[in-house]
Amino acid sequence: MTLKKLMTTAIATAIMSAGAVAAEEVKIGIAAEPYPPFASLNASGEWEGWEVEVIKAVCAAAELDCVITPVAWDGIIPSLTGQQIDVIMASMSITEERQQTIDFSDPYYNTPAVIVADKSMDIEPTPESLAGKIVGIQASTIHQAYANEYFGDAAEIRVYQTQDEANQDLVSGRIDATQADSIAMADFVNSDIGACCEIKGAVKNDEAILGKGVGAGVRKGDDALRESMNKGIAKILEDGTHEEITGRYFDTSIYAE
Numbered sequence: 001m002t003l004k005k006l007m008t009t010a011i012a013t014a015i016m017s018a019g020a021v022a023a024e025e026v027k028i029g030i031a032a033e034p035y036p037p038f039a040s041l042n043a044s045g046e047w048e049g050w051e052v053e054v055i056k057a058v059c060a061a062a063e064l065d066c067v068i069t070p071v072a073w074d075g076i077i078p079s080l081t082g083q084q085i086d087v088i089m090a091s092m093s094i095t096e097e098r099q100q101t102i103d104f105s106d107p108y109y110n111t112p113a114v115i116v117a118d119k120s121m122d123i124e125p126t127p128e129s130l131a132g133k134i135v136g137i138q139a140s141t142i143h144q145a146y147a148n149e150y151f152g153d154a155a156e157i158r159v160y161q162t163q164d165e166a167n168q169d170l171v172s173g174r175i176d177a178t179q180a181d182s183i184a185m186a187d188f189v190n191s192d193i194g195a196c197c198e199i200k201g202a203v204k205n206d207e208a209i210l211g212k213g214v215g216a217g218v219r220k221g222d223d224a225l226r227e228s229m230n231k232g233i234a235k236i237l238e239d240g241t242h243e244e245i246t247g248r249y250f251d252t253s254i255y256a257e
Contacts, residue, residue: 025065026225028055029085032070033162037187037249038091050249054108055089057241058216062232074140074161077101080219087218087229091181093142093211103220105229107213108242109254112202113143116170116185117177125179125201130155133176136166143179146209171196179203183254 030047034040038051047068059066066087071079076092079085080102094104115125115135123129131154137144139159147157158175160166166178167188178185182202188194203210216229236242237255246254 025067026059026087027069027085028059028066029069029071029076029079029088029090030055031073031076031090033073034164035091035162035184038184050245051089051091053245053248054236054242057236057245058089058108058229058232060232061235061239061241062228064228064232073138077217080217083219086222086225087216089216091184091214092217094213094215095142095211096208097145098211098217101220102217103222103226104215104217105226106233107215107255108233108237110213111182111254112205113146113179113210114182114185114202115177115179115200116189116197117200118170118173118196119198121176123177123200125203127151127154130177134158134174136160136169136175136178138163138166138180142210143181146203146206147179149206149209150203167194183250186250 030039030051035049037049039047039049042048047070052068055066055068069085071085073090076085076088076090077098080088088102092098094107098104115123115130117123123133127150130151134156135147135151136158137147137160139161144157144159147155151157158166158169160169163178163180163184166175166180169175170178171193177200182199185199189197189199216226216233218226218229242255243253
């Protein structure tokens with residue numbers, strides 16, 4: 001082979017290699033709105049929290065070059081289907097409705113939905129108990145779907161763009177209760193600002209609405225990436241990394257098969 005052909009082959013190989021590296025970069029979409037203790041910005045402007053650490057661990061285990069990409073929650077699925085991001089890892093529950101649009105990995109955590117209210121209020125997580133009350137719900141979530149289905153006829157459902165806004169109105173007395181994930185709300189009621197309130201109990205489970213746990217969302221048909229995420233999730237569950245990360249944030253496991 002001539003020197004010219006050798007150089008041409010080397011250049012072509014380098015271009016192909018560079019393309020392969022670029023193709024391996026995976027944009028992991030998280031909600032741009034803070035959702036402690038799962039994901040929030042620290043004082044340095046960096047994302048941190050339980051889910052952020054899990055994302056990094058899953059990507060490392062799956063040998064993926066991942067970039068955390070914040071996206072507004074109410075536009076996160078369109079951002080996935082429109083190819084602005086490659087994966088959603090933003091505490092998104094695996095529901096039948098969402099599975100009509102996107103595919104999911106295996107679950108990487110699973111916790112119940114709860115009702116939270118002021119400690120002085122005699123409230124139970126039932127439609128009867130919430131009748132006549134104002135219930136704050138984050139928009140475009142399983143909790144909004146659940147509240148509309150079970151509480152909408154008896155209670156006033158007030159919708160917020162973020163759970164933090166609902167929490168603030170709960171503290172100030174502008175709403176009577178809120179429904180959200182048990183772990184996120186445990187973090188809230190254990191904080192100084194949420195000391196006024198307590199978890200009143202878990203709502204009745206409806207898997208069709210509340211889903212089968214939280215998974216990583218991928219585009220329909222992107223089976224290779226979905227299997228890579230499954231590989232990473234399985235590995236961190238097996239080698240204890242998931243448990244180690246969880247122990248830094250929570251007192252109990254938040255993974256249930």
